[in-house]
Amino acid sequence: xxxxxxxxxxxxxxxxxxxxxxxxxxxxxxxxxxxxxxxxxxxxxxxxxxxxxxxxxxxxxxxxxxxxxxxxxxxxxxxxxxxxxxxxxxxxxxxxxxxxxxxxxxxxxxxxxxxxxxxxxxxxxxxxxxxxxxxxxxxxxxxxxxxxxxxxxxxxxxxxxxxxxxxxxxxxxxxxxxxxxxxxxxxxxxxxxxxxxxxxxxxxxxxxxxxxx
Numbered sequence: 001x002x003x004x005x006x007x008x009x010x011x012x013x014x015x016x017x018x019x020x021x022x023x024x025x026x027x028x029x030x031x032x033x034x035x036x037x038x039x040x041x042x043x044x045x046x047x048x049x050x051x052x053x054x055x056x057x058x059x060x061x062x063x064x065x066x067x068x069x070x071x072x073x074x075x076x077x078x079x080x081x082x083x084x085x086x087x088x089x090x091x092x093x094x095x096x097x098x099x100x101x102x103x104x105x106x107x108x109x110x111x112x113x114x115x116x117x118x119x120x121x122x123x124x125x126x127x128x129x130x131x132x133x134x135x136x137x138x139x140x141x142x143x144x145x146x147x148x149x150x151x152x153x154x155x156x157x158x159x160x161x162x163x164x165x166x167x168x169x170x171x172x173x174x175x176x177x178x179x180x181x182x183x184x185x186x187x188x189x190x191x192x193x194x195x196x197x198x199x200x201x202x203x204x205x206x207x208x209x210x211x212x213x
Contacts, residue, residue, distance in 0.1 A: 029092060060094075066078065129157040
């Protein structure tokens with residue numbers, strides 16, 4: 001009952017309330033992003049949502065457009081500024097995702113929407129993370145966030161999809177707020193220790209092929 005009917009209504013109400021309350025802060029952040037990082041202020045990227053339907057994710061921009069002598073964009077860690085790191089470490093860059101929730105692309109709680117290029121690398125079991133709307137935060141985010149292995153992260157995602165409850169969502173939301181305030185389990189820029197999913201899965205497949213030889 002909750003997952004099918006009530007959750008979406010609560011998402012609409014809470015995201016609208018959050019936008020009204022946080023709009024002054026979002027305007028200030030937008031102005032600072034424009035001054036420090038340039039335009040566009042909003043970073044847009046396609047992500048897979050419910051049933052793997054592609055949608056456009058909104059975030060505040062955190063990187064510059066600096067390029068090398070050949071006109072190619074510099075690596076992410078060189079374009080991520082101190083201001084951008086602050087936005088990411090405080091999760092303020094994700095505030096525009098409230099509009100995604102209003103539109104119905106996302107939920108407040110659910111598996112985080114990952115990159116489109118990862119779609120070919122999920123197992124059949126892992127694909128079930130797309131049975132629900134992706135979330136602003138989720139079970140994996142309160143259990144290590146981007147310090148957790150892909151295997152564990154997907155396990156938390158599937159556990160959530162199979163056990164969606166009102167109390168469970170409230171607990172995840174409250175624990176997320178605590179972690180954001182304490183800045184726990186947040187890695188930005190070159191602090192990341194995890195490989196991208198596509199690279200990890202390719203290397204694992206190659207290693208298995210070598211073992212079989």
